[in-house]
Amino acid sequence: MIKKTKTIIVDSGRCSWGKCIFCSFSKKPNTQEASVERLKRGLDSALKEDIFELKYLNSGSFLDEKQIPKEFRNYFFEKCNSSGISEVVVECLPEHVNKNVLRDIKKRCKKVRVSFALGLEVADDKVLKKIMKSFDVKTYEKTVILLKKYGFGVRTYLMTNLPNVLEVKKSLEKSVDFALKKSDSVAIINTYPYGYSPLFSMWVERKWTPLDKNEFFDVCEKYKNNKKVELFFDDYLTYPKFPDFLKQKIVGATSECLNHAHFDVWQEYFERFYVVPSIKEYALFLPCAFRKPYSRSQTHKKILERLQGIASYKKIHQIMISTPGIIPRDFESKYPFESYDWPEWEETEKIKKEYIEVTKKRVKRYLLKHQYKKIFSYFKSESESFIALKDACAELKVPLITLLDEKMYKEIKHMNNGKTPNAILTQRRLLDSFVKVLRKNIDD
Ligand code: SF4
Incomplete structure (x- = not known):
């Protein structure tokens, strides 16, 4: 021996x-x-x-x-x-x-x-x-x-x-x-x-x-x-573990919150140190939710239910896009991803533009470092996170497969007098189509 x-x-x-x-x-x-x-x-x-x-x-x-x-x-x-x-x-x-x-x-x-x-x-x-x-x-x-x-x-x-x-x-x-x-x-x-x-x-x-x-x-x-x-190099290397005395609630639709140092450190971690689990072949970008961690929200519960029914579920890397930047699912419970709020009703046109710019840069840097077989998204088409993702992919010249059926989405809005119904992404028809297109593209 x-x-x-x-x-x-x-x-x-x-x-x-x-x-x-x-x-x-x-x-x-x-x-x-x-x-x-x-x-x-x-x-x-x-x-x-x-x-x-x-x-x-x-x-x-x-x-x-x-x-x-x-x-x-x-x-x-x-x-x-x-x-x-x-x-x-x-x-x-x-x-x-x-x-x-x-x-x-x-x-x-x-x-x-x-x-x-x-x-x-x-x-x-x-x-x-x-x-x-x-x-x-x-x-x-x-x-x-x-x-x-x-x-x-x-x-x-x-x-x-x-x-x-x-x-x-x-x-x-x-x-x-x-x-x-x-x-x-x-x-x-x-x-x-x-x-x-x-x-x-x-x-x-x-x-x-x-x-x-x-x-x-x-x-x-x-x-x-x-x-x-x-x-x-990495004997005990780990994610940014904020000590309790530094933790805070980051609230507001402001430039200070968007560019908060605690978010930036995490984005640097994802860009420079994070290793995507080798089983995760496909990236699926998803919106955040007001409820934290996101997987406790109704929208995420329903999306997860559908995803878990796919045989290749483990190969899909779920990544949320929100105020802190990009947040892989495995980190959603870590500080500060469970300790911020971005009240949409406080948003101004100026801050929305800044959000798109900052988020686009974060997504770009992430995708430059981490490569996937295919990249998918499931967002409301008018959302700033989606615009940032779309622009980032276009600038990087990487194809983005949108899992939202645009035609169906517009019909649903039209039936609701042009307004976006609450939790529209969890509408059965849209989720059916989401899963169908995803399955087709990953040979499930
Ligand atoms: S403070 Fe930490 S690094 Fe310095 S001597 Fe003590 S245990 Fe070692």
Whole structure:
């Protein structure tokens, strides 16, 4: 059997420093305090597997006794030593590294090789100060010397594209060259803004922006075949998770709402980071609904009922177009897509025009990044969202298949004295035609 590397991430209370601007974990409310029993249970269960290397990450410092009680620390090293694991990596901060603790660990680890991971992030004191690290380059160097003196391995974490770094590639190269001389291995991590970190607010305020996958691998190109360097683009990369203190209700048919920073960050995410699930071959653009999440509205319930009756239902990517921009169905319950209202009765001609322009650009950028076999839509023909979608497709020269039967739609309006009846899109005749045309076009 091939022995493997296992990574355990444990919640062990707050880091003693807690100020690094890219760190969310140390600022989250309700972090779980470490309990010796819980930590022991987690370790025992992990060690039931056949492991070659164990990476034990506790966001902060394994040597901080407030995070990892001494009783568990001793248990951990003794257990790893006797369990047949060859390598163990734990994280630490220089302020918790001292001769006594290293001597003690060495005594308990005769067989297993222990390495300490140090988050240097960047070999530049000016940047370290600005990102609020607890130590400088000199302190890192002294810690490395001490660790090596006691026979421990050193792993160094570096981050690409930190704020206040002007030349990202040059800065990374300088840091990697430096770290490789001091460490057994180097991990380069893409800087990504997690919810409770100050960096997240910097992203929202457009003061900094993360690298996407291509940009990251371009910056790290030089190291892709270096056996001592590991690259982590998206280890924990995720959608924009707004912390509770930033959430708000965004209400109004105004330019401020339309161009709200919380919407823009999401649109950037969909354009640059989102990966469309591979099963979704067809895009179906749909209108939003006043009721949130949209799928609870009567209109969406009826549309969904019809869609679910199609054999190729799973291949259809439902994407709503609304004030925030484009919203794939899987995200409709996330903030702020369930926390905005655009009161149509407040709309002016000017804002309608702006809505079309802004939305067209958002749709265009999305479709430039994500390709589908076919693109469908089901909107009222006079709706601004539909006009924006139609214009975007025309400018991109991609065919748009409209699933609304225009003739039938006009007849229904005519029968209603030229007015659009409420929930017109859920009229049985229109829905029948919607499904029929869709089926025909996707060979259902
Ligand atoms: S990055 Fe590490 S040292 Fe900095 S605050 Fe977070 S847990 Fe603490």
